[in-house]
Amino acid sequence: MGIRGQYKNKRDSNEPQIIATLEAHGISVVRLDTPVDLACGYGDRDYLVEVKTRSGTLTGPQEIFYEAWRGSKTILRSVEDAEEFARKIRSE
Numbered sequence: 455m456g457i458r459g460q461y462k463n464k465r466d467s468n469e470p471q472i473i474a475t476l477e478a479h480g481i482s483v484v485r486l487d488t489p490v491d492l493a494c495g496y497g498d499r500d501y502l503v504e505v506k507t508r509s510g511t512l513t514g515p516q517e518i519f520y521e522a523w524r525g526s527k528t529i530l531r532s533v534e535d536a537e538e539f540a541r542k543i544r545s546e
Contacts, residue, residue, distance in 0.1 A: 465491070469505045472536045479540035489519040496543050503528045503539075 469491065473483050482495040492503040502523070504516065508531050512520065520527055530536050 466505045466507050466510060468507055468532065471533050472505055472530050475533050475536040476540055479537075479544060481540055481543070489516055494543075497546070499543065499546070501526050501528055501543065503530055505529075506531050508532070 473485075473492070476483050476492075476494060480496065484493045485491065486493055490502045491505045494501040494503050502525060504512070506512075506529055510531070512529075528539060530539060
């Protein structure tokens with residue numbers, strides 16, 4: 455089975471507001487289908503971002519991915535989380 459078939463493509467309801475917040479801070483955002491929701495870029499750095507609702511949890515494949523991934527790991531649950539993340543990466 456290909457990677458695309460391993461993951462659900464369901465979007466969280468708060469994703470559009472989180473994307474708008476990141477873009478308002480000058481962060482490039484691309485929606486992904488697998489295994490995380492967003493690829494974000496700022497200042498020649500790239501970040502993989504998972505969007506979850508307040509009570510959302512990682513799927514089994516996402517947990518496996520995050521355990522193995524050696525890069526940055528970010529989960530955003532609200533516009534406030536997105537604001538904090540944007541401020542952090544813009545100050546690095």
